[in-house]
Amino acid sequence: KEVRMGKTKKKxxxxxxxPTKELKGICVVIGKMTPExxxxxxxxxxxxxxxxxxxxxxxxxxxxxxxxxxxxxxIVYDHEYGVIDGxxxxxxxxxxxxxxxxxxxxxxx
Numbered sequence: 001k002e003v004r005m006g007k008t009k010k011k012x013x014x015x016x017x018x019p020t021k022e023l024k025g026i027c028v029v030i031g032k033m034t035p036e037x038x039x040x041x042x043x044x045x046x047x048x049x050x051x052x053x054x055x056x057x058x059x060x061x062x063x064x065x066x067x068x069x070x071x072x073x074x075i076v077y078d079h080e081y082g083v084i085d086g087x088x089x090x091x092x093x094x095x096x097x098x099x100x101x102x103x104x105x106x107x108x109x
Contacts (some may be wrong), residue, residue: 027106032099033075038090041075044082051088059092063100074103 033094062068075086083090093100 008064011100018034025108027108029104029106030070030101032102033090033093033102034099035094035097038093040078041083041095042087042090044077055088056091059089060095063092063096068100070101070103072103073107075109076105078107087101093099 044100059068071088073089075089076084077086078084086102089102
């Protein structure tokens with residue numbers, strides 16, 4: 001698929017094995033992510049060998065200081081696969097021990 005943007009031309013490749021092709025819908029909410037909910041979401045796919053501990057601690061410090069504001073980043077959760085995006089932020093909520101407002105997108109079947 002070809003996409004034109006101004007004077008530049010970019011190509012977008014769509015692969016057949018795209019897991020989102022069966023996507024039925026997404027429910028998006030803005031709400032408080034509690035440490036308990038963060039842990040429950042992380043339990044679905046607890047793999048943490050590729051996490052950046054320094055990043056988690058930086059996010060946790062920002063959360064505790066009240067400097068992490070609601071923005072365009074979201075937590076994306078799929079009931080079948082677990083956390084698709086946002087593991088560092090969820091771990092930071094757990095580390096900070098306080099609820100934090102996020103845009104949370106739930107993939108629904």
